[in-house]
Amino acid sequence: MSKITHSPPDGIALKLKVLAKEKEVVRRKLVVTAREKEVVRCKLVMTAKKLRLKARQLAATAREKEAVRRKLVVTAREKEVVRRKLLVTANELRMSRKTLEKKVLERTKDLEKVRAKDEAILASIGEGLVATDKNGRVLFVNKACERLLGWKEGETQGKLLLKVIPMSDSTGKTIPESERLITKTLKDRSTTTTTTTMYYKRKDGTSFPVAITVAPIFIGKELIGAVKVFRDITKEKEIEKARSEFMSIASHQLRTPLTAIRWVLSSLKRENLTEDQAKLVKTAHETSMNMASTIRRMLMISHLEEDGMEPELEQVILQKELEKISRLHDAHRQRNGLELALECPQDLMVRTDKQLLIEILDNLLSNALKYTPRGGKVRMSVTKEKESIRIDVADTGYGIPQEEQKRIPEKFFRASNVASPVEAGTGIGLYMVYNIVRLIGGTISFISQENKGTTFTLLFPS
Amino acid sequence: MDKPQKHVLVAEDEAFLLSMIRSLLAKHGVRVSTARDGQEAIDSIDKDPPDLLLLDLLMPNVDGFAVLQHRKKKRLKFPVVVCTNLSDKKNIIKCNDFDVNEYLIKSDMDDDQIWNIAEKYLV
Numbered sequence: 001m002s003k004i005t006h007s008p009p010d011g012i013a014l015k016l017k018v019l020a021k022e023k024e025v026v027r028r029k030l031v032v033t034a035r036e037k038e039v040v041r042c043k044l045v046m047t048a049k050k051l052r053l054k055a056r057q058l059a060a061t062a063r064e065k066e067a068v069r070r071k072l073v074v075t076a077r078e079k080e081v082v083r084r085k086l087l088v089t090a091n092e093l094r095m096s097r098k099t100l101e102k103k104v105l106e107r108t109k110d111l112e113k114v115r116a117k118d119e120a121i122l123a124s125i126g127e128g129l130v131a132t133d134k135n136g137r138v139l140f141v142n143k144a145c146e147r148l149l150g151w152k153e154g155e156t157q158g159k160l161l162l163k164v165i166p167m168s169d170s171t172g173k174t175i176p177e178s179e180r181l182i183t184k185t186l187k188d189r190s191t192t193t194t195t196t197t198m199y200y201k202r203k204d205g206t207s208f209p210v211a212i213t214v215a216p217i218f219i220g221k222e223l224i225g226a227v228k229v230f231r232d233i234t235k236e237k238e239i240e241k242a243r244s245e246f247m248s249i250a251s252h253q254l255r256t257p258l259t260a261i262r263w264v265l266s267s268l269k270r271e272n273l274t275e276d277q278a279k280l281v282k283t284a285h286e287t288s289m290n291m292a293s294t295i296r297r298m299l300m301i302s303h304l305e306e307d308g309m310e311p312e313l314e315q316v317i318l319q320k321e322l323e324k325i326s327r328l329h330d331a332h333r334q335r336n337g338l339e340l341a342l343e344c345p346q347d348l349m350v351r352t353d354k355q356l357l358i359e360i361l362d363n364l365l366s367n368a369l370k371y372t373p374r375g376g377k378v379r380m381s382v383t384k385e386k387e388s389i390r391i392d393v394a395d396t397g398y399g400i401p402q403e404e405q406k407r408i409p410e411k412f413f414r415a416s417n418v419a420s421p422v423e424a425g426t427g428i429g430l431y432m433v434y435n436i437v438r439l440i441g442g443t444i445s446f447i448s449q450e451n452k453g454t455t456f457t458l459l460f461p462s
Numbered sequence: 463m464d465k466p467q468k469h470v471l472v473a474e475d476e477a478f479l480l481s482m483i484r485s486l487l488a489k490h491g492v493r494v495s496t497a498r499d500g501q502e503a504i505d506s507i508d509k510d511p512p513d514l515l516l517l518d519l520l521m522p523n524v525d526g527f528a529v530l531q532h533r534k535k536k537r538l539k540f541p542v543v544v545c546t547n548l549s550d551k552k553n554i555i556k557c558n559d560f561d562v563n564e565y566l567i568k569s570d571m572d573d574d575q576i577w578n579i580a581e582k583y584l585v
Binding site for chain 1: 476478479482486520547548549550551567568569570572573574
């Protein structure tokens with residue numbers, strides 16, 4: 001309180017006190033304000049920082065956008081280039097289309113011409129021509145076909161070929177549909193040809209002989225039908241008949257004097273002759289026999305080629321026939337010092353054409369003996385193999401030169417190593433054998449080595 | 463020689479062959495009649511039927527088939543051996559239809575073989 005004593009009067013002191021207090025209040029408020037300002041400043045600083053960041057981001061975006069814009073500009077330019085090019089191309093295409101249309105028109109005209117020409121050619125073929133679909137229905141026939149069969153134009157279209165053209169064999173028997181060439185071709189997808197004379201029936205029921213070939217038609221690998229070509233062979237048949245009649249008469253006229261010669265020689269052989277005479281007569285007699293056999297073979301070939309020959313089946317005892325055949329060659333065999341061995345199961349029977357089988361074996365044995373030098377061996381052996389009979393005729397003879405072996409079945413072919421030095425041959429024996437073997441439903445093959453020998457193997461159904 | 467002599471009729475238009483067959487058969491003690499064509503053969507058959515007929519097919523005027531036809535019509539049963547130089551299949555078939563016993567090709571055999579075959583039908 002002493003202070004107060006030393007202080008100004010109370011009023012002033014009080015006023016000072018109040019002032020001081022007010023100052024203090026103001027100071028405090030200032031402090032508060034300063035604090036608040038500081039807070040605001042801090043916030044401002046923060047905001048400023050955020051803004052700077054944002055600005056940076058914006059700048060980056062702007063840069064990217066600029067890059068994109070520039071790229072777009074480039075693309076737009078490229079597009080323009082493409083557009084221009086397309087325009088050019090479109091123009092060129094329009095031009096080409098026009099040229100093409102023109103060309104197509106020209107080509108169509110050309111094709112039309114070619115087609116008309118082809119059709120004219122097909123229509124004008126002298127042979128009958130029929131095309132069918134894969135079910136054997138007629139698609140196209142040419143004029144010759146209609147003329148040969150007596151059908152009117154277009155009448156056969158769409159009909160079954162088998163019904164339109166009935167076929168029969170030489171005896172007049174109708175050929176069943178399953179055995180018709182067209183059926184076989186469509187089934188086996190291969191070309192078929194008539195091997196024997198067949199007859200076609202015309203619309204009016206009359207028939208004529210034909211030679212036929214049927215071939216499959218493919219597009220890629222797909223079978224779409226067949227085409228048949230046939231020819232009227234009436235003329236050929238007439239010529240064949242004339243030839244066969246000539247052969248028949250000529251052979252008869254040759255045989256009659258030959259019979260007289262042969263019989264006289266054979267009766268002379270039984271007479272008492274000097275050794276020299278006997279030799280001459282024997283040779284002459286053998287020659288006459290050879291001539292008789294040549295005539296017989298010529299006739300047989302003529303029959304074989306005429307396809308008029310049918311095997312006549314009968315029971316044949318093989319051993320008996322083999323012995324008979326071998327006896328025919330005994331004289332020749334002994335004279336040439338050849339050994340013959342026959343091997344055949346006793347009582348082995350076979351159902352075949354006896355005359356044809358004899359002809360085959362006689363030829364094979366005759367060849368084996370003829371083309372084997374003195375002292376050689378010939379073996380004929382028969383074995384039964386399941387459904388067939390196998391006959392081997394083996395010799396130790398001259399053999400057939402390798403390079404000539406495939407010519408063996410040819411008519412008049414004679415191997416070069418035997419053509420001149422050995423006995424006379426005609427080159428028709430094996431030709432005949434191969435044809436007869438086919439006739440009896442068999443097969444024949446051989447193996448041969450020059451100067452070692454030959455083995456012929458005959459296989460035929462039992 | 464108690465057995466009655468066998469009788470063979472030979473029909474053949476070739477005189478030389480006919481004479482050869484005749485002498486051959488005669489040598490074996492057979493009575494031989496001959497005919498130069500089909501008509502003579504038919505007449506001979508009617509007059510004096512043989513035990514065996516050796517028959518050629520191709521003969522002038524009346525051929526061998528007419529003789530076979532006659533034998534069939536008359537129902538004659540004597541055996542027939544055809545001796546011909548025709549070897550066409552159709553002739554052989556025709557002969558089979560006439561019940562011919564054998565079919566021989568003359569040029570394919572010797573004279574004495576005829577006897578070997580004829581003998582079979584004369585026992």
